[in-house]
Amino acid sequence: MSNSNGTVRIGVYICHCGSNIGAVVNCPAVAEYAAGLPHVAVSRDYKYMCSDPGQELIIQDIREHKLDRVVVASCSPLLHEHTFREALAHAGLNSFFLQMVNIREHDSWVHSDHAAATAKAQDLVRAAVRRVVLHKPLERRQVDIDASVLVVGGGIAGIHAALTLANAGKKVYLVEREPSIGGHMAKFDKTFPTMDCAACILTPKMTQVRSHKNITLWTLSEVSQVSGYVGNYEVKVKRWPRYILEDACIGCQECIEACVFKQGKTEDEFNEKLSKRKPIYIPFPQAVPQMVLIDPDNCIQFKSGRCKKTCVEACGERKAIRFDQQEAIETIKVGAIILATGFKTFDAKRIPDYGYGVYPNVYTSLEVERLVNASGPTAGEIVLRDGSTPKAVGIIHCVGSRDERTNRHCSRVCCMYSLKLAHLIKEHTGAEVFNFYIDMRTPGKGFEEFYQQLLNEGVHMVRGRVAEVADWALDPSEEGKLVLRVEDTLAGFARRIPVDMVVLSVGLEPQEDADEVRRLFNISCSPGGFFLERHPKLAPVSTFTDGIFLAGCCQGPKDIPDTVAQAGAAAAEALALIDAGHVEMEPNTAHVIEEECSGCKTCLPMCPYSAITFKEEEHHAWINEVLCKGCGTCVAACPSGSIVQNLFEDEEIYEEIKGVLNYA
């Protein structure tokens, strides 16, 4: 614990972080205090320690004052531990001779009493000074990276990320749980504000995925297990049976025609349950892979075993229909993972005031997307459930967004898609269209211009949150209509607006199983439930788990251009990682002191990363340091104290505790 002449020489650096720390903590006083602590050779305060001159200060001091330990009191180590470790290495010192003290998040940002905050900073610095004396030199180890990538979710985000990687020559596995890729975008009719046909721009990319030699596409599949670590993930993928032999089906769909059901009887999920499908079906005309599937819950052969199997007859020699197909598990090795698991739309039934599920002519925006779509249930006709054309339509914005009762976040896309639907409804039906909004949010490229265009088209804009959609009539003009009651906050009075059709612009929410997926991939969620990025500004597609990246709406609501941009960024990050060929592993891992291990096996089931194995012949536990993430669980669990974790040795922690308590 000392350099050549037997003494330890510590440099202490107190950062002002501009006024972030300096305005609350008296940094010069802390530096002065630290100068008087044992072993401290240099103690300074500086405006920005993370800046180049700040780092240079440390490097020079190490050289001039022959420092062999460094304490930096600044922000969270999450932010700049790496920066300062590099500075130490640059000066020729082992980078693990550093200890950081967080006097920003843990002190200046959470306290207002300046004197007490300064005293706390001094306590924390004293603890770090006593701890760092015991630090040992450690080395990072290098591990090779598997050059393939797993993309989870086949919406536009997953599709774009997969194609970007595959075009760069990387092997990609694209896993999608629905029978076709395409995601929500495949359900849309037009895209705002350019009014490109969604299918026209999406389907070429979908077919590229299918035909790309570097992409393995697995639909009706779900990741069931993830193990390993950055660069070397082992992933198990569960593949549900399609009951169709993928290599044999040519997508002729003659089997659908031949099915014993003359009419579909099952609610069609792709059409938002606005139409019926048969038990053997293709989700939508441009589905990729272009092949049918069987829904065993509704197929007579599966339910009774006594169907005439006219579908098998129609398929003939191709013999693609396989009622005996079983679930299968595929195991793959990948270097990086991109999560593009998307979103779900808000369940409008949660706001009973708007009558969704009560009044048949209250629709969700996604249902209207299907109605207006040429391949939808009405072949593009916007008609009510009784087949008539609406003469007046009300579109309610922010349903399940910006609402204390449901979701507080803005879903970002609803203003624009509501305008788009208003335009399409007016164009298709000539109806009077009313948009009820809280604020119009049109900040994207060409968005405000589109809003202006809609105003010129004569769409009515009413600023106010709708109180209720009801069927009670005050006068004959309201009979048989849905009445929207709303305070028009620009006109300054309450209004009753009778319409024939109500469209609820439902917000975007995390997927139902986002929390399970989060646990599966060992990442975090933001308070709203969307996946948490590593840093909101500087690492927006990374996660806290190395090698796992985010793309699209699983990270938060966003529109198609933003999703595609983010998917490209995630692909680039994954490429940068795997093209490096190897990763450096942090050395804060645990190891077993073999002579002291009693072989009780207590630690084995504790490890969340399956890094511990038991060596039967030698009768002791052994930790694979490549798999170990340094969580410390086994260290705490070991009854004989024979597991030691680098950088977190008992002596180091005790010394830190004694230091903070000022205990001799």
Added chain:
Amino acid sequence: MSTTKPTQKSYLYFPGCSLRATGKAYEESMLELFQRLEVPLEELDDWNCCGATSYMAIDEDSAFMLSARNLSLAHQAGGGRDLLAPCAACYLVLRKTQDYAQKYPSIGREVADSLKTAHLPAMNSVKVRHPLEMLYNDVGVEKLRGKVARHWHGGHIACYYGCQTVRPYSEVDKAYNPTRMDELLRAVGIPTVDYSLKTKCCGGSLTGTIHDVGIRLNYVLLKEAVRKGAQAIVTICPLCQFNLDTYQSEISKQTKEHFDIPVFYLTQLLGWAVGGDVDKLGLQRGVSGRKAIKDWMMSHEGVESYV
């Protein structure tokens, strides 16, 4: 299912001012109904004003104290019995006092201090209940169905829940689409209509203060009930009942539309269905729809014990 009957749970009963005045029919019919259902009820001894409406609006602290005294007395009455508050305003203010005393330490301390000064025990642990929820959960739809003694041949009913029993506390029923009154009435053979205004405002005391607004709100409620095919309205709040019942002739005059439909308490209809004495259900007290009340409920003694 099971034939062995557990000992019937007994309840404390908080009448409040309404049930002794304009809402007399509510009390009468409830007592008759509970007797038929063999539900023991004991009036809370020495109860005082619940602290609702004007008190709550003008001096919240006093309202909490008044309410707390009643809760404390209920606690003192012992037996771990629940306190039944049929008036919606009483129910809400008692429930709110408990909630606020727990949620806001300053209110809790103030209430506790004043109870101590009055040498009263703390008010916690008493459960405040409303008859609708109590009938639904403790008596149950099935038991009521089994107790039916009269066959309904009257009109369809619009169930009007009002605001105070379902919001902000939703223990009595769902906040925006309550259905328990409908379920109970259908169980005893009385048909109800789908009434989308079931939790909208009856005007409360506005009929007395800003009369025009109060009248208009009641007009909307009546008109929509009739439009939905209802020939009567049923309520669980004395103020709702009063407003809807007594202003029908005035509304008819103003709007040139004719309204003359009965406005019942839930306990009147249930009490009638389970064979309650028609003279003890307060049916003679209703102002509107007199003919319907007579035709449906008072002149068909012959069909009484058909079970």
